[in-house]
Amino acid sequence: MQGLEPVPGQVLTPLPAAAAETPAPKPPIEVRPTPTVELLEPARPQPVPGQVPVALAEKKTIVSGILWENAGFWAHLDSFLKVQNSPHTQRAYQKDLEEFLVFLKTTGKPMNVHTLVEYRDQLKTRPSERTGQPLSHVSINRKIATLRSFLNWLVLNGVIPNNPAKAVHSFRAGRESPTRDIPNDRVKMMLDHAEHLGRHKIAGRLHHAILMVLFHLGLRRAELVGLRTSDFFEQDGARCIRVRGKGDKERVLPLPGRVAQAIDAYLS
Known part of the structure; x- marks a missing residue:
């Protein structure tokens, strides 16, 4: 297409430049505060006196900062248990130590010595898990002996400077009997009742x-049951009669005449 020819004597006025497009203003960005999350420590069950509520591994977190601030303490505890010869002794020692850590x-x-004495005296009011009766002096002395041995182990390994349990006296256990006389x-x-039943029923002869x-x-x-x-x-x-006692030790006992007669009456 041909351009327009200028007319003589006419002044050409330049066309106004196209106005630049102005973008529409954006709405302001709403800044919301970042919510804070409060981290709560999970609730732990409260220990019940006379009861071991959690395993030893979990107790490592419970007593941290309460006992000794020593990174190798729990390794020494595990080593102390492992050097015990009998599995029964290992379980008994572990239970005794767990109960003390809960205390x-x-x-x-x-x-210290005062805490150990208080713990020893508190054991006198603790019921036995097996009988429900208060712990005997023999049982209490055994628990204190476990603590004494373990603390001595820590002294030998340089974890603590001294053994406070050495100053804690045991109870005198010779005057009490674990069983009651009939x-x-x-x-x-x-005996008369069982003998009377035995005249009519074999179960009575057994009893x-x-x-x-x-x-x-x-x-x-x-x-007896063995x-x-x-x-x-x-x-x-x-x-x-041949009897097998603790540790599979055997002993032979003579049978009184009346006992032999009762056994023969049942076996016949």
């Missing part, structure tokens, strides 16, 4: 033989 956590007291009239009544063995030979319950018919025999013309 420290509950009371928040420092490790009155003689009660014993006679039980009579069991009671005769218990009362006349003084066997433990575990020794008896077999082959354990009754004659030796040099005398009736005897």
Whole structure:
């Protein structure tokens, strides 16, 4: 297309430049505050006196900062348990130590002689898990002996400077008996009743033989239930019984005449 020719005498006025497009203003950005999250420590069950509520591994977090601020403390505890020869001893020591650590956590007291004495005295009011009766002096002394051995282990390994449990005295345990005597009239009544039942039922003869063995030979319950018919025999013309005690140790006891008669009545 041809351009426009200018007319003589006409002044050409330049066209105005196109106005630049102005973008529409953007709405302001709303700045919201960042919510804060409060980290809460998970609730831990409160220890119950006389009860071990959590495992030893979990107790490592419970007593940190309460006992000794020593990174190798728990390694020493594990080593102390591993050097014990008997698995039964390992379990008993671990339970005793766990109970003491729970006591420290509950009371928040420092490790010293006064705390150990208070713990020893508190054990006198703690019921036994097996019988529900207060702990005997023998059981309390064993728990204190466990602490004494472990603290001595820490001294030898340079974890603590001294053993405060050495100054804690044990209870005198010789005057108390772990079992109660049965009155003689009660014993006679039980034997007579079992003997009467044995005249009519084989179960009565069994009960009579069991009671005769218990009362006349003084066997433990575990020794009684471990008896077999082959354990009754004659030796040099005398009736005897072979009994297996603690540690699989055997002993031979002579059978009194009345006890032998009760056993024969059941086996016949």
